[in-house]
Amino acid sequence: MTMPMLTVENLMASYGVVRALHGVSLEVNEGELVALLGVNGAGKSTTLKSITGILRPVKGSITFLGTEITNRKPEWIVKQGLSLVPEGREIFGSLTVEENLRLGAFASYQRDRYKADLKEIFELFPILEERFSQPGGLLSGGEQQMLAIARAMMAHPKLLMLDEPSLGLSPAMTDGIFVLIKRLREMGSTILLVEQNAERALEIVDRAYLLANGEVDFAGTAEDLKRKVDIASVYFGGDDAAPCEVPL
Amino acid sequence: MDLEFLINTLSLGSLYALLALGLVLVYGILKLVNFAYGEYIMIAGYGLYFSATVLHMPWWATMIFGVAAAVLTSYLTELAAFRPVRNKSANALIVTSFAVSIFLQNAVLILVSPRARAVQLPPIFSQTVNIAGATTPVRNLLIIGTTITVLILLSLLMKKTVLGMAMRAAADKFTTTRLMGVPANLVISAAFIISGLLAGIASIFWIGRSASVDPVTGAAPLLIAFIATVMGGMHSPTGAVVGGFVYGLLFNVLSITLPASMISYRDAFMFVIVVLFLLFRPEGIIKGGYTEERVG
Amino acid sequence: MSLYARFLKFAQKHSVLPMIMIPVVLVGIGVNVFGSSLLLNVYTYFCVSLIMVLGLQMFMGNSGILNWVHIGFVGVGAYASGILSTAPMVKSMGVPNMFPALVELNMPVIPAIMIGGLVAALLAAIIGYPLMRLSDFVGVITLFATLIVFHVIMTQWDNVTNGPRTFFGVPEFTTLTVALIGALIALVVAYWFRESGLGLRLRASRDDRYAAMSIGIDVVRVRYYGFITSALVAGLAGGVWAHFITSFSPKAFYISEMFILLSMVVIGGSGSISGAFMGTTFVTIGRELLRQVEGTINNAHVLSFEVYGLTEAVMAILMIVILIWRPGGVVGGQELRWPLFKRNKPSVTKEVSDGV
Numbered sequence: 001m002t003m004p005m006l007t008v009e010n011l012m013a014s015y016g017v018v019r020a021l022h023g024v025s026l027e028v029n030e031g032e033l034v035a036l037l038g039v040n041g042a043g044k045s046t047t048l049k050s051i052t053g054i055l056r057p058v059k060g061s062i063t064f065l066g067t068e069i070t071n072r073k074p075e076w077i078v079k080q081g082l083s084l085v086p087e088g089r090e091i092f093g094s095l096t097v098e099e100n101l102r103l104g105a106f107a108s109y110q111r112d113r114y115k116a117d118l119k120e121i122f123e124l125f126p127i128l129e130e131r132f133s134q135p136g137g138l139l140s141g142g143e144q145q146m147l148a149i150a151r152a153m154m155a156h157p158k159l160l161m162l163d164e165p166s167l168g169l170s171p172a173m174t175d176g177i178f179v180l181i182k183r184l185r186e187m188g189s190t191i192l193l194v195e196q197n198a199e200r201a202l203e204i205v206d207r208a209y210l211l212a213n214g215e216v217d218f219a220g221t222a223e224d225l226k227r228k229v230d231i232a233s234v235y236f237g238g239d240d241a242a243p244c245e246v247p248l
Numbered sequence: 249m250d251l252e253f254l255i256n257t258l259s260l261g262s263l264y265a266l267l268a269l270g271l272v273l274v275y276g277i278l279k280l281v282n283f284a285y286g287e288y289i290m291i292a293g294y295g296l297y298f299s300a301t302v303l304h305m306p307w308w309a310t311m312i313f314g315v316a317a318a319v320l321t322s323y324l325t326e327l328a329a330f331r332p333v334r335n336k337s338a339n340a341l342i343v344t345s346f347a348v349s350i351f352l353q354n355a356v357l358i359l360v361s362p363r364a365r366a367v368q369l370p371p372i373f374s375q376t377v378n379i380a381g382a383t384t385p386v387r388n389l390l391i392i393g394t395t396i397t398v399l400i401l402l403s404l405l406m407k408k409t410v411l412g413m414a415m416r417a418a419a420d421k422f423t424t425t426r427l428m429g430v431p432a433n434l435v436i437s438a439a440f441i442i443s444g445l446l447a448g449i450a451s452i453f454w455i456g457r458s459a460s461v462d463p464v465t466g467a468a469p470l471l472i473a474f475i476a477t478v479m480g481g482m483h484s485p486t487g488a489v490v491g492g493f494v495y496g497l498l499f500n501v502l503s504i505t506l507p508a509s510m511i512s513y514r515d516a517f518m519f520v521i522v523v524l525f526l527l528f529r530p531e532g533i534i535k536g537g538y539t540e541e542r543v544g
Numbered sequence: 545m546s547l548y549a550r551f552l553k554f555a556q557k558h559s560v561l562p563m564i565m566i567p568v569v570l571v572g573i574g575v576n577v578f579g580s581s582l583l584l585n586v587y588t589y590f591c592v593s594l595i596m597v598l599g600l601q602m603f604m605g606n607s608g609i610l611n612w613v614h615i616g617f618v619g620v621g622a623y624a625s626g627i628l629s630t631a632p633m634v635k636s637m638g639v640p641n642m643f644p645a646l647v648e649l650n651m652p653v654i655p656a657i658m659i660g661g662l663v664a665a666l667l668a669a670i671i672g673y674p675l676m677r678l679s680d681f682v683g684v685i686t687l688f689a690t691l692i693v694f695h696v697i698m699t700q701w702d703n704v705t706n707g708p709r710t711f712f713g714v715p716e717f718t719t720l721t722v723a724l725i726g727a728l729i730a731l732v733v734a735y736w737f738r739e740s741g742l743g744l745r746l747r748a749s750r751d752d753r754y755a756a757m758s759i760g761i762d763v764v765r766v767r768y769y770g771f772i773t774s775a776l777v778a779g780l781a782g783g784v785w786a787h788f789i790t791s792f793s794p795k796a797f798y799i800s801e802m803f804i805l806l807s808m809v810v811i812g813g814s815g816s817i818s819g820a821f822m823g824t825t826f827v828t829i830g831r832e833l834l835r836q837v838e839g840t841i842n843n844a845h846v847l848s849f850e851v852y853g854l855t856e857a858v859m860a861i862l863m864i865v866i867l868i869w870r871p872g873g874v875v876g877g878q879e880l881r882w883p884l885f886k887r888n889k890p891s892v893t894k895e896v897s898d899g900v
Contacts, residue, residue: 107429353861354853
């Protein structure tokens with residue numbers, strides 16, 4: 001078996017005295033679409049932020065493509081090929097769409113490739129070509145989410161991480177985003193997706209991890225999860241979230 | 249309107265705009281109210297003095313030397329003091345900048361002298377010129393021209409270069425900018441270097457008015473930069489420039505209208521006006537994306 | 545719980561007060577009996593500084609707002625108390641332009657100090673409410689500008705303050721004992737303030753303004769009351785100081801003096817009374833030592849020039865180093881508690897999360 005692309009081992013993180021993660025371990029293999037599910041406060045975003053170096057984990061190790069990236073700076077990690085589409089989209093509102101995309105390519109800018117990438121992006125997201133010279137802040141929520149994903153893709157990430165891409169979007173827009181994620185995966189991208197919308201996520205992912213109270217409660221294929229875990233409990237949390245007969 | 253008054257106001261406003269701009273660039277990215285900013289101006293003044301009086305450089309070289317001194321000081325203070333505390337609380341950053349300011353003032357006090365030093369400037373700084381019946385010092389025209397040039401160059405830098413984009417992005421969302429692969433140290437250092445550059449250029453004209461420099465030279469321009477920025481709006485360079493010009497106008501209007509017995513209270517009047525203005529519009533003349541400063 | 549156990553718990557909860565007050569008194573007695581006149585002066589100055597710093601801590605530490613105007617209120621208290629208690633003869637000679645009504649004022653020192661404090665508090669009450677609406681940088685800069693307004697008025701209003709010139713002839717009153725008693729009272733008041741409902745609400749507004757507002761705390765109002773209380777202490781401290789130093793000018797209530805107060809609060813840790821006390825102690829000792837060094841260097845004439853400013857420069861570096869090393873100050877936000885060193889029990893953080 002080949003080595004996983006991303007390995008997170010026994011990750012612990014805390015906000016001051018409050019421990020947010022109690023030893024999270026997970027793996028993402030090349031070409032996979034993996035979901036990280038769980039209720040609010042389960043530690044999903046904390047895990048992603050630790051992987052990208054925004055948060056400094058207390059303990060544990062993160063290996064990406066055979067390189068230890070624990071405690072490295074975010075800008076260094078991005079250069080290794082690991083991009084995050086942050087929660088809430090985080091578009092640079094005062095910069096134009098063009099400038100947002102140009103910054104997305106900051107880590108690995110080459111003029112010719114940039115031009116070609118823009119063309120590809122416009123095929124995936126025609127709306128961005130229309131809005132190319134408008135400030136990002138004027139875009140609608142769904143358009144901003146597309147811009148955020150496009151911006152991350154400009155860096156040619158080997159692993160793309162999406163933090164709650166459907167958050168705050170209309171149902172129609174959410175559909176669009178999930179179709180897009182599926183398409184990206186079919187194009188060969190490796191994706192780690194964080195979602196609260198477990199049902200929708202399980203329709204498209206290969207494998208999933210279920211986080212609860214800062215720990216991995218369940219890991220397995222999407223089918224396993226659908227079969228063995230009461231999806232409603234993923235939303236409502238609590239002690240029932242992990243049926244005890246499921247072996248980890 | 250009186251042409252002399254117009255030129256006066258424009259030149260004063262230009263100087264104030266430069267001062268405010270240097271302060272707001274660093275504030276935008278680091279959210280640091282930099283009390284050491286006045287000291288960059290002071291150090292540039294000593295750079296002018298030292299290169300002219302001790303090294304006997306030609307006047308154009310003294311100006312480069314003075315500006316370079318300010319840039320270097322700004323960059324070094326960033327490296328030595330602000331970088332290690334920049335993740336700490338906002339108050340820790342402010343107090344650090346205050347300590348840096350006190351340190352630089354006293355270092356000059358020890359190394360040079362508490363007494364003021366005369367700064368030689370090219371004769372063009374003290375000449376006057378007659379335009380359409382209005383007599384005005386040439387340096388007033390120089391500062392207006394310099395400021396326009398600086399504003400154009402800076403705006404090109406911010407709009408057309410990737411570094412400029414990254415700096416604007418960092419002022420908007422710092423962490424996300426790092427997620428694009430932009431090194432945090434790069435944008436912050438760039439902001440301090442440009443801030444020092446603006447302080448240095450402004451210093452030439454500030455010192456040019458009194459032709460002398462002493463350890464507390466930086467206090468007055470610092471205050472002007474403070475007030476102009478909060479008045480114009482802390483969230484954009486545009487706000488700083490607008491604030492600088494409005495402040496220059498306010499200063500000149502008060503100088504003319506206040507009775508002679510009250511003129512010594514002019515600064516107090518200005519601050520009171522500004523504070524009152526801020527109470528009604530805490531975000532300044534030019535609004536940014538935030539309205540966070542006000543509670544209740 | 546037995547009465548004794550309850551007493552123990554109470555004593556331990558508030559143990560920070562005796563832990564600071566007892567050493568302050570003991571050292572005070574020691575200095576009074578054995579100390580040289582220099583030491584006596586330094587310790588008296590320390591006690592007066594402690595009152596000012598505690599006043600600053602009450603507002604700044606609990607609200608998180610960098611209060612530049614504090615030293616201005618000290619000045620208001622000093623001038624008010626000085627004008628009220630100085631003999632009319634002295635005033636008419638020393639302050640030639642003074643309003644005649646002010647020249648005639650003459651009262652004993654203690655009520656003069658009290659009124660000085662009230663004047664400062666009244667002034668804070670007049671200007672404070674609008675200022676407390678501003679937060680963050682706009683707040684910082686506005687308060688800084690307010691200090692400058694204070695300074696301009698003090699240096700220009702020569703009908704009251706004698707302008708930039710020295711105001712002299714204030715009756716001497718503050719001995720070590722007076723300053724010591726003042727410091728003890730200030731300690732109790734600052735501690736009581738911190739633990740009071742107002743102090744608690746203020747601290748809540750410091751930690752999270754919006755969360756505090758959402759649970760019904762009127763942030764502007766609690767800040768406003770805190771500001772006034774702090775100004776009252778500042779004004780009283782100013783009076784006590786004025787009757788110690790007996791002559792002063794507006795320079796004493798400006799940026800460089802504020803830097804000293806600020807460094808005392810920041811080096812110790814603005815979050816606690818213990819921090820304010822430790823900071824005042826360290827800075828006072830550090831300053832005196834550095835002054836001695838500076839004096840020795842200058843008197844020895846080993847250098848061709850005099851080293852003015854060495855004390856301030858070194859203090860500034862120390863302050864930066866401490867901010868880098870411990871941004872919360874030496875003590876941090878927690879009060880000292882008896883016993884000082886507790887053996888750390890291994891903390892049980894492992895949660896039992898599988899309730900099956």
